[in-house]
Amino acid sequence: MRRIFIKDLLAEEMTIAGTDAHHIMHVLRAKLGQKLIVVDAAQQIAETEICAFGTDHLTVKCLRRIEAATEAPIEVTLLQCLPKGDKMDFIVQKAVELGVSQIVPVVSANCVVKYDAAKRLARQKKWQKIAEEAAKQCGRTIQPAVLAVTNLKEVLENLEGSASFMCYEGAADEPLQDFLAKKQAKCFAVLIGPEGGFTPAEVALCQQHGVQTVTMGPRILRTETASLVALSIVLYEKGDLGGRSK
């Protein structure tokens, strides 16, 4: 069933406008009586059915509330240094399916792509849209935010409150599992480098800001693979994705 996120709270009747209405009316060509899942601003979910069409909006009526806990028991922020090409599109989609809370696109020394201010904004909007589509598709009750493209230094200055870690290739570092066993935090932040990795100066700066360097095994993971593995494992260890709740 199609899933719609609304900005208000559930009510007996609700109006849906904007791109969602356009999509339902003109792409899906929905008919009166068709059922839709509506998720409200407080993550409440209801099964609804279409009871009226306007020129650019439609009205649905609430049939029943649905109890569904699809969110992970922890919040994980992905701090993803900008990868080449359109890999970020892929990372955003998969991270949302895996259960990420928010995504910060990060600029670090070895990032190959350079965006000017206009392009940064355009990309952020595009990634936000991908995140919203993925949230609908996989049955989430929040729409994870993709924040503005931010420089590494600024990201590091705003990490407070999160247990943060980065995967640093080649270092004889702590296995990720040891780090996760020690950290009973509710908020985690995962920092993933670009294709060229981090410079030694960047690694030192991250460590000064409390980011723990950990290892994810002996093979060289591409940046997009590293993000997905790190997210899968932290969410799993903390009781999501088939891990036992702790």
Place this chain on the structure above:
Amino acid sequence: MRRIFIKDLLAEEMTIAGTDAHHIMHVLRAKLGQKLIVVDAAQQIAETEICAFGTDHLTVKCLRRIEAATEAPIEVTLLQCLPKGDKMDFIVQKAVELGVSQIVPVVSANCVVKYDAAKRLARQKKWQKIAEEAAKQCGRTIQPAVLAVTNLKEVLENLEGSASFMCYEGAADEPLQDFLAKKQAKCFAVLIGPEGGFTPAEVALCQQHGVQTVTMGPRILRTETASLVALSIVLYEKGDLGGRSK
């Protein structure tokens, strides 16, 4: 450093021919003295340097042996039902980075793509090539095999010796972590359905063949995401990808 797999054992001097030689000579335009990593049929690794060029081959001499354990402590087979489009290319690449031992492309009732015998063979060859490239890139010492496209029934009849599980959406099944905690096997097999999932009859057949149905959490994962999460978690739990060795 470029990584080459050879079919023989390491020797003081070795000849490299075929597509590897072509790639090194005409694409990378390597020069005399350039260093290459050579991995032999017994997973032994050496740093070598190019000491001579022929018309369609080159000769390298062994500089030193390298000790590198980049393989996971368990063997995992991915039984991947054929997904739509070119998603299988992506799954093969990522599965090899994650540490899979072999991949079996599986035909099940809800697979949308239908390949005739010629296309099956062509695809298998293409996926094998992707697997080999990924193995070189991420520093593995084996080249995981992509087997022939096989029907689900036949796959199930050949599972003996592996602890096998499938992710079955919606079932009130055992969390993946409980399953992994019980199974001290050295060989695992992960069965992942196509976009449309498995039919109830297929699930029953899988269970009859000893495949455990497990849950990977409350969200709906796309087929390619489910594969990567399942592989990440089983390898992690068994001491790879930053998991503690058991």
